[in-house]
Amino acid sequence: MDEPRTRIEPDRLVHEPSRLSILVVLNAVEEADFVFLQDQTGLTKGNLSSHSGKLEAAGYIEVEKMFVGRVPRTVYRLTEAGSVALQSYREHMSGVLGSLD
């Protein structure tokens, strides 16, 4: 009984809508800061911090803190693992939803 369940089980980390939004935005740009991610996803600061922390812990995104002049900037980038996870999730969901026909 385990096998069919495994086949339809998506990557839970990517499947969550807020985290998927972050990955989609970071996949569209080279890099972005916290404000850009918040502006694009519509997430609250707390939610964005929490979800980006989970994605960083999983190695799907990388975070770099820097200063531009005297202004702090936290830059987020999609990692290779994150890109692969997003692509796999896309293919997985296409396959699952396609099988409904």
Added chain:
Amino acid sequence: MSESIDFGNLDRSARRAGYRDGLLEVFAAIVLSVIALAWLASPPFVGIVSAFIVLYGWKAVEKVKERVTYPRIGYFQERADEPKSTAWGMLAFIVGAFALMVVVVALSGGLSDSAEWRRAAPLVSGLTLAAGFWYAGDHSGLLRHRLISMYSVAGGIALWALGDGASCSGVVWHLTSLAVPLAAIGVWAMLRFIASHPVQAIDG
């Protein structure tokens, strides 16, 4: 956050964020005006001016983005993952535009007539600038880029048809006639962008 998320729209919105501030149009208007002035001064000077703009122009744009765009919608860098086919497509289009110029000159007066070359020059500038804005429209999804592209072609054809080839004024007119509406559109887009996006708190 809404329960329903349009991920396709989210992807497009992030990819098009760089076009929202109108800076592309303002920068293009400045570049075209400078090239037109250089052309008026001395045509060989155009190459030097163009190279200078290509080398340093985007640095100036980035500085303006740091002051105007990023404090409002956040910092981001566009992804530079253009397929090679795009660059080859653009190159083929520009070569095609020059080939068309040669055909037009050959048909209208002969390849040795320098006046015919000058007369046909707006056709090349019209087509190459149209290609650039059509490409921008592909990325931005903005109708104004498509309209500028079509306007560039129409202007090039009109100036070729009406020109007499006595001077290089056809190209100068074409560049100027594009620069003026581009500047107006860019300033309008920038003012709208500034009005609708207040400066946000700096992230830490």
